[in-house]
Amino acid sequence: MTDWRKGQGARDARIRAGAKFAKGKIVEARDATALLESVILPGDRVCLEGDNQKQADLLAGALAAVDVGKVHDLHMVQSGVVLPEHLDIFETGVAKRLDYAFSGPQSTRIAKMLFGGKIELGAVHTYLELFARYFIDLTPNVALIVAISADRDGNLYTGPNTEDTPTVVEATTFKDGVVIAQVNEIVDKVPRVDIPGDRVNFVVKSDKPFYVEPLFTRDPGAVTEAQILTAMLAIKGIYEPYGVRRLNHGIGFNTAAIELLLPTYGERLGLKGKVATHFALNPHPTLIPAIESGWVQQIHSFGGEVGMEDYIRARPDIYFTGPDGSLRSNRAFCQTAGLYACDMFIGSTLQIDLLGNSSTVTTSRIAGFGGAPNMGSDARGRRHPSDPWLQAGKEADPDSPAALRRGRKLVVQIVESFGDKNVPTFVEKLDALELAEKLGLKLAPVMVYADDVTHIVSEAGIANLLLCRTKDEREQAIRGVAGYTDVGRGRDKKMVQHLRERGVVRWPEDLGIDPLEADRSLLAARSIEDLVQWSGGLYAAPSRFRNW
Amino acid sequence: MTLADILASLFPAGHDVVQEGGLLFGSGPLKDGGRITVIGVADRTPLGVDEALRLAGHVLAILEQGGDGPILVLVDSDSQRMSKRDELLGLNEFLAHLAKCLIYAGLQGRHTIGLLYGHSAAGAFIATVMATRSLVALPGATPAVMDLPSMSRVTKLSIEALQEKAKSTPVFAPGLDNLAQTGAVLAIWDDKSSLADQLQALLGQAEDGGDRRDRLGKARKGRPKAADIAERVHDLALQPE
């Protein structure tokens, strides 16, 4: 007779093994490693919660300390490879295979270990893609998650940084996996139940609060004139003509500059209420002036941002807050929102080739994708119309009958022609290709594919790729905004002139923008201190960003 | 030469200089019959807020007594004391205060003499011997603006690279000869002959003709531009509008 309950049986055995170390569901921090050694089996698929921002750091340390004789050859399935321990376990043999999405701080080491064969790589995903695979072929046997507080029944409060937790737990619990949570404190009653207790098997109390990176804080003091100019071009050349109201901003100084120009330059253009009203966006501190000036109506967030808690609590009309008043973020939902309900993604990148493919990979760094490829792609399943979407679709395909024509999401890459250390952003060939060859990957790690990109903005101008009709036009349009890079200087001057006349390429003067106007006095906030003042003292900037 | 040797050679007839907490206080007789006040820093003591205030207080007490007797500042110090406490309390003001007292004494007609007989660096150097009218040194003195590891951290050059450049560049390299070349050190005394005689000779030199260190640096080819630049700015500033 077929046993239809093998999974449940295995789960129950794991829980029994772990229960030796628990009082009810509660496990002391010093027993965390022993708990993991008894619950995790060799070869297991394990999700060690490493999100974009928050980290299950205690459990990461506990896993790094297991006896490799007992726990080995794990298959790690987690969105963020962020902490050193996330890679240490591959050095020691505790883990063997990796499927992930983002590796910002570990990008150099992960590249080295991939070259050295220390890690068997499944694939680098976007967040939503990895989440999807949790439910199909990468379902965790054990999830090691992180929350702010738990009650004795295991109900969890994840606070402003809910991020990936509900998705990870959903996939693990309901497919016979074991969920272990680290929490900052055990309380009688959690402020809000983000994860119901019956989905949590063990709770480990950590001695110190979990690590969260203020990843989305950009100091206005470091915004350059070139970034301001580029932001002016984007606002006047894209936000205004398309009337973009629903959008996502990528991470970085270029989009921070846009946020800081909305209440000044945007106001001057009369765009308030007409653009940038609804966001899928982390709580960027640089958006505070625009929010306070009445530009923004609603923001849904992937995660939280350190220091923004009180401000968000005081602006429930803008943010999604739970009944308890604190931010409820959710990466899976927000990624879906960005894909289907936003008309524009605008974000920066490290390299763009002559077709418009972009990548953040260099030969020595593999940063992963995070959410950008999902945000920065056209949703082929989208069916609801909006003006920007329809207009972009029309520009791409002017001849099809309107009622049968797909719209297009605006996917805008905003860059400076030269990046750090005078390294050109525009290149003939992406480093990602070289990397794929070296690692024998079937796919080069391209962040946004050329056929998804609709516009490229640099300080030199805007290229509207929707209007390009041939490969040649596309290349010259990109060269036309590539400034003084080799790619830019290699442009066909006549053809670029022609593209400017058609509005395919628009330089600052074509938009009536004088680069000399690009001055820091245009910024609504010039310092973190200004942001605090804008927030009425509610924004508590992380210490590394402030003098106090 | 030890401090005791130096004091003995300066004051063969005896002196009442005492050492307290790394600082020197007292006086000694001059060959011509007068007395010279002595203050100083010994044993490579770092100059912090407490030390600077004590020394300054002593100079002020001397000034209050009146007269125009000379003051000798003997120094073998560390740099300023590098600590949280000293900076918290405003070390810059304490060092400046000491320097002000010494410079004021000089401006009031007292011949202030700095005798660098060991190490000194950075803020301690500026606040003591550098603030005297005549800075002299004994052979073997080791003044430095900043030690090489700190310099390395600030300039982001390796210590080796700095050492290599130091061989060819008097303008930044630590050391007595380099500093003398810039004009900071009036003379390097001969430690084989009587310091008392050399002191008396220095005191017998002409009146203070103002700060001549930039001219000296030019003559010694250690500072090619300073004297001329200062003079040009001075003259331009005094031109009628």
Next chain:
Amino acid sequence: MTSTPFVRHNAPSWYEASARERVRGLLDAGSFKEFIGPEQRETSPHLGIFDLPRQFDDGIVVGRGKLSGKPVFVAAQEGRFMGGAFGEVHGAKLTGLLRAARDAKSIPVLILFDTGGVRLQEANAGELAIGEIMRALLEARRAGAKVIGLIGGRAGCYGGGGLLAGCCSALAVSEHGRIAVSGPEVIETNRGVEEFDSKDRSLVWRTMGGKNRRLIGGADAFVDDTIEAFRAAALFLIERAPAFGLDVLKAEQARLAERLNRFGACADGLDIWKQEGIVDAASVPGMSAEDFTALANRIREPRYDAR
């Protein structure tokens, strides 16, 4: 509940401005005349050894202008060029200006400090320049010129610059201004991160920042980060600043002795402020310039006769 949104006043920021912009905004419009301007190309003869680029004015602007109709001498350091550090030419320009002030006797001097200290690539020349400037500064003061230091730039006022600031007749400082001898990194390098964590910005400011300096009496005026506010402070301090003489030095001795006596055992800026009678000392660093000035004036009246 609704509140009026903050709108950043667009008055030009002192911190953000270049040395030239500060001078232009500080003085009466069109009154500034530079001595040995950049067109003279009197650059450092030493930076080439280090393959470092030179600046035409060697990082300092000196000249003459009018402040509210009255003549002043002015020197402004550019904190972004070599950290505003004193090199041979840089220092000699300030020396020359102060010697002129000594001879002119009654024209005030404004020194817009923005410096990390001595330029290490020409350390001996820079160190000696500090000595020469100091002497010229005090000669000018003794001759009757007021020398006012204005501090609120990117590089702060460190090393020999800190000592020169201590020699001025009066100082105005903003939130951004830091005054010290040893910089945070130097303390950390020499004494370890336990003594001083140079990356802890909050600690740096509690120790060396404008607010602590104003509260312990190390600066006479605390101002908002605008050129306008520094101009007003300069005008005010020129009137208040003391002459230079034995009485002032004795008063300073007493002032510093009192400070050591009262705060010598304090481990942190917060302890000093509590000792000063500020109940909520932790709120001081986040205070606006206006609130802080009111608090500081209540706690410690500046005394203008003791430096």
Next chain:
Amino acid sequence: METFSYRHKAERRSTGSKAQAIIGVVASGNLEVLVERVLPDTECQVEVSTPITGFGSVWEAVITDFVERRSPGGLKLSINDGGARADTVALRLAQAVRLIEEEGR
């Protein structure tokens, strides 16, 4: 250090009457441009001193464009570079010309 000197014909004389102006500072990623009205009306000269070697063709392209766009006739521009990006150089050159053409500043 690498130095370049470029001489160009400019279409017309730069306006205004100021003799000189200076903009920018020599700092990482930045540069200073000193502009002086010392040449015949249709001539322009740009002198560059930079610690970053190997960017000669970029400098040439930036300066050629600058002369075309701004027609800085009669001006000599002297650059001390701190390792600025090409677009920053272009911006400072434009700012320098604006500054010398403005009255009263």
